[in-house]
Amino acid sequence: MNRSLLSVEDFSLSYGAVPALHQVSIRIARGESLVIVGESGSGKSSLGLAVMRLLPRTARMTTGTIRFLASDGTSHELTTTDATILQRLRGKEIGMIFQEPMTSLNPVYRIGDQITEAIRFHEALPRTAARDRAVALLAHLGIAEPERRMAAFPHELSGGLRQRVVIAIALVCNPSLLIADEPTTALDVTVQAQILDLLKRLRGERGMALLFVTHHLGVAREIADRILVLYAGRAVEEGPAAAVIAHPLHPYTRALLQSVPRLGMNKDEMTLPAIGGAVPDPAQVPHGCAFAPRCPSFRSGLCDAAPPPVTTFGENRSVRCFRAAELAA
Amino acid sequence: MLDYLAGRFAQLLIVLFGVSVVVFIAMHLLPGDVATLLLGDRATAASLARLRHQLGLDQPVIVQYWRFLSGALSGDFGTSLRDNRPAFGEVLQAFPVTLELTLSALLLAVAIGVPLGVAAALNEGTWIDTAITTPTLFGVSMPVFWLGLMVLLVFSEKLGWLPVGGLMPIGVHMARPTGLSILDAVLSGRSGLVWQALRHLLLPAATLATIPLALITRITRGEMLSSMNLDHVRTARAKGLPESRVIRAHILRNALIPIVTVIGLQLGLLLSGAVLTETIFSLPGLGRLMVDAILARDYPVVQAGAVFVATVFVLVNLGVDLCYAVLDPRIRRQ
Numbered sequence: 001m002n003r004s005l006l007s008v009e010d011f012s013l014s015y016g017a018v019p020a021l022h023q024v025s026i027r028i029a030r031g032e033s034l035v036i037v038g039e040s041g042s043g044k045s046s047l048g049l050a051v052m053r054l055l056p057r058t059a060r061m062t063t064g065t066i067r068f069l070a071s072d073g074t075s076h077e078l079t080t081t082d083a084t085i086l087q088r089l090r091g092k093e094i095g096m097i098f099q100e101p102m103t104s105l106n107p108v109y110r111i112g113d114q115i116t117e118a119i120r121f122h123e124a125l126p127r128t129a130a131r132d133r134a135v136a137l138l139a140h141l142g143i144a145e146p147e148r149r150m151a152a153f154p155h156e157l158s159g160g161l162r163q164r165v166v167i168a169i170a171l172v173c174n175p176s177l178l179i180a181d182e183p184t185t186a187l188d189v190t191v192q193a194q195i196l197d198l199l200k201r202l203r204g205e206r207g208m209a210l211l212f213v214t215h216h217l218g219v220a221r222e223i224a225d226r227i228l229v230l231y232a233g234r235a236v237e238e239g240p241a242a243a244v245i246a247h248p249l250h251p252y253t254r255a256l257l258q259s260v261p262r263l264g265m266n267k268d269e270m271t272l273p274a275i276g277g278a279v280p281d282p283a284q285v286p287h288g289c290a291f292a293p294r295c296p297s298f299r300s301g302l303c304d305a306a307p308p309p310v311t312t313f314g315e316n317r318s319v320r321c322f323r324a325a326e327l328a329a
Numbered sequence: 330m331l332d333y334l335a336g337r338f339a340q341l342l343i344v345l346f347g348v349s350v351v352v353f354i355a356m357h358l359l360p361g362d363v364a365t366l367l368l369g370d371r372a373t374a375a376s377l378a379r380l381r382h383q384l385g386l387d388q389p390v391i392v393q394y395w396r397f398l399s400g401a402l403s404g405d406f407g408t409s410l411r412d413n414r415p416a417f418g419e420v421l422q423a424f425p426v427t428l429e430l431t432l433s434a435l436l437l438a439v440a441i442g443v444p445l446g447v448a449a450a451l452n453e454g455t456w457i458d459t460a461i462t463t464p465t466l467f468g469v470s471m472p473v474f475w476l477g478l479m480v481l482l483v484f485s486e487k488l489g490w491l492p493v494g495g496l497m498p499i500g501v502h503m504a505r506p507t508g509l510s511i512l513d514a515v516l517s518g519r520s521g522l523v524w525q526a527l528r529h530l531l532l533p534a535a536t537l538a539t540i541p542l543a544l545i546t547r548i549t550r551g552e553m554l555s556s557m558n559l560d561h562v563r564t565a566r567a568k569g570l571p572e573s574r575v576i577r578a579h580i581l582r583n584a585l586i587p588i589v590t591v592i593g594l595q596l597g598l599l600l601s602g603a604v605l606t607e608t609i610f611s612l613p614g615l616g617r618l619m620v621d622a623i624l625a626r627d628y629p630v631v632q633a634g635a636v637f638v639a640t641v642f643v644l645v646n647l648g649v650d651l652c653y654a655v656l657d658p659r660i661r662r663q
């Protein structure tokens with residue numbers, strides 16, 4: 001029986017007719033952290049949003065299942081479960097941090113109210129107790145004068161503070177899984193490092209599982225137990241973080257590693273100097289290996305003939321590349 | 330905040346000054362004068378001249394304006410040239426009728442328009458959306474005059490359900506301490522009068538409500554749709570809030586900011602645009618008073634009315650701005 005906290009199996013997704021995710025599978029055990037790495041446009045956010053069932057209406061799931069194990073032991077298929085169950089899981093058992101701290105908060109409410117709102121709907125907690133919990137959490141997240149901040153409106157806070165508030169909202173009901181979609185991308189370097197440290201610490205304290213999305217292998221290295229590399233909506237490599245970083249198996253992972261940006265570079269600065277080119281237009285992914293046109297190890301007649309199968313290495317590493325064994329040698 | 334109010338007050342003074350000048354000039358450019366209108370075609374030149382002198386109409390325009398201005402500054406707008414009653418008193422007497430009509434129309438428009446707009450947005454692209462949006466296309470360009478006559482014809486003439494016009498049935502008398510006929514009817518303690526007041530108000534209010542109803546529906550739908558796609562709505566759903574809460578507290582609440590502006594603008598427009606409706610339904614409101622005064626070249630009443638309407642207009646805008654500050658914390662500081 002599958003006792004993973006979260007297991008996404010064979011999941012495919014399209015926006016209209018344009019595919020965004022292609023048969024992606026991920027598993028996260030309780031307390032484990034999985035980092036999804038990939039360039040912008042590879043489908044990372046779509047995957048995170050699919051778990052929360054927060055995809056835009058244009059998104060169509062075409063294959064697969066997403067199962068989540070709730071704290072009461074019941075298992076839920078998130079793509080089909082009914083709305084009331086979903087509402088019970090969202091915010092309570094699965095928290096999500098979004099990429100854009102500037103727009104993720106509602107400009108018309110005080111942040112204290114935005115944090116306690118989730119508690120009000122999930123727990124029968126008196127108002128003052130909910131408030132106390134929010135204040136304590138803000139203090140714990142390193143916010144000075146949390147009492148006073150509770151009364152602030154989002155526009156009165158800096159980006160770093162807002163992102164801490166977004167984190168507080170995601171954590172306030174103690175979820176067993178936290179999904180973080182590039183939570184530091186929009187922030188400046190020092191704040192990025194602070195937020196990352198914060199998430200690491202919280203995970204340690206709470207035993208919370210983490211599905212962390214980033215385009216940044218440097219960030220992944222900081223926080224991952226396991227890494228999954230996504231390219232054009234396909235999982236191209238997966239394995240324990242240390243192993244993937246020390247011995248990448250897929251040419252794409254290798255290219256990513258060679259171009260690991262320093263922490264704090266912004267997206268535009270990040271290119272793949274080792275290979276060049278860009279993620280293919282999702283409507284025109286090549287027939288063979290999606291990475292073939294940019295791959296330094298490309299072999300004609302092999303890589304462009306058919307999609308590469310999954311090859312497993314050892315117990316817990318897998319890669320989608322025809323030449324992986326040969327290149328690893 | 331005090332700075333802001335002081336600024337708004339200065340703005341009010343400028344607007345009032347501008348309005349008085351424009352109205353003054355416009356009235357003097359109109360052909361015909363009150364003396365001829367009062368004395369009739371067969372008046373002698375001498376009697377006309379005497380009357381003009383009495384009314385001060387033989388003075389240069391600039392002098393007349395100065396007299397008006399100094400009077401107005403001390404609260405004296407002169408007396409009506411038609412019946413010698415204080416001009417401002419006539420305006421104050423007519424205003425409650427217009428106010429009641431306007432507020433009822435706006436209330437109808439908001440009470441129906443906002444829910445319709447929300448329903449259309451939540452059902453975007455379905456037949457419900459189409460069924461709501463299509464009529465609003467006609468609604469926004471509805472000729473009020475024609476519509477008023479049509480509803481009169483149908484509901485009063487043909488069906489006989491509702492009265493043809495006026496505030497009360499002919500022969501019914503009621504004390505009018507406030508001038509607002511529903512409120513006066515309630516104060517009179519006679520439930521029959523309340524019923525009559527409502528019956529008399531229904532058709533004119535519904536007629537006047539048509540355009541703002543269509544506009545408010547469309548604006549609400551549009552603002553709901555754009556507010557739905559904002560990032561913070563996703564955050565709200567991610568919290569696990571029930572959908573009804575997401576819609577009310579995180580979509581509609583934010584959409585209200587622009588909706589309130591439109592409502593405020595409509596209030597201003599309705600106050601000045603009630604003329605046609607008042608004429609069709611024979612309501613003794615400000616619009617009718619102004620039209621009659623203009624036709625009679627009754628300058629003092631026209632001036633007093635224009636200054637009054639402009640003041641109300643500016644105050645309504647001020648009220649809308651204050652609502653803004655309540656609804657949107659981002660502008661509270663400025």
Ligand SMILES: Nc1ncnc2c1ncn2[C@@H]1O[C@H](COP(=O)(O)OP(=O)(O)O)[C@@H](O)[C@H]1O
Pocket residue numbers: 015019020038039040041042043044045046047056058282
């Ligand atoms: N709302 C949407 N409508 C249409 N296409 C979308 C939408 N959101 C994302 N996509 C497309 O899906 C692909 C994956 O996007 P996304 O999941 O945002 O990737 P990432 O988070 O890795 O940058 C991209 O090609 C993107 O253009």
Ligand SMILES: [Mg+2]
Pocket residue numbers: 044045046099182
């Ligand atoms: Mg993204």
